[in-house]
Ligand code: C2E
Ligand code: CA
Ligand code: CA
């Protein structure tokens with residue numbers, strides 16, 4: 001028994017080492033990916049179910065791996081965070097997203113009054129001392145109208161210092177940008193935070209959307225989120241909507257804005273542009 005215990009420890013060590021070197025390899029590959037320009041942005045349309053209009057898009061990071069093709073950040077975002085690579089990569093995302101959107105304006109496919117560009121901001125990225133200046137620079141360099149930019153944050157940004165977070169958000173709001181609270185209800189959600197943060201939009205997390213049509217608990221959570229958004233005067237958007245029944249349920253609850261495979265998957269810029277052209281012709 002003692003022997004097998006020792007073997008188990010040995011096996012554990014070996015697999016720990018394997019995991020660590022695998023991580024290191026991935027980190028190096030990601031560093032190279034940034035230098036080689038292998039990152040790309042996809043855009044997922046956001047729709048108003050009442051009018052059928054595309055009212056915005058969420059920029060989503062992809063890694064065009066030389067052999068594996070487009071990789072979702074779910075696979076590597078943690079490594080970007082842990083290694084600090086999220087800072088240069090996130091900076092690239094912000095400026096690239098603004099540039100792409102400004103291009104769509106120039107082509108008259110979207111306009112500032114009824115379209116917003118949503119960009120995911122990691123807590124680390126937000127906490128950088130010059131984050132406000134970075135946002136201002138991306139807006140200035142791209143020429144994107146400031147009110148078109150919406151930053152998607154998660155509750156993770158308040159872990160460190162709530163007052164600093166609030167102050168920084170107010171500075172950004174002064175610039176003209178707005179905020180969406182992403183993945184709401186999945187973290188250490190606190191109504192207290194939500195009340196104090198100058199957030200404009202609540203995103204109803206896809207985990208609740210997915211199960212709301214067959215799990216009464218999730219249906220109840222969606223109802224509660226909608227009620228909360230209402231009472232705080234926030235707008236809301238549902239993510240991960242795949243089925244018509246899910247959309248029907250959300251609309252019954254009073255949530256009309258959504259994104260999800262039901263309307264479209266995240267698309268490369270060229271395909272997103274084609275979708276907008278098509279939508280305009282309808
Ligand atoms: P998220 O911000 O919650 O983004 C929504 C995720 O749901 C995206 O995954 C999107 O492709 C996926 N999705 C959209 N519609 C549907 C649907 O109908 N069904 C299902 N099952 N999934 C749907 P993606 O693109 O793989 O991104 C995963 C996560 O990685 C994002 O979750 C976000 O947290 C993070 N991420 C993506 N891009 C960036 C970025 O540029 N910066 C940062 N910091 N994080 C990013
Ligand atoms: Ca998001
Ligand atoms: Ca989300």
Ligand code: CA
Nearest residue numbers: 182183205206
């Ligand atoms: Ca999520």
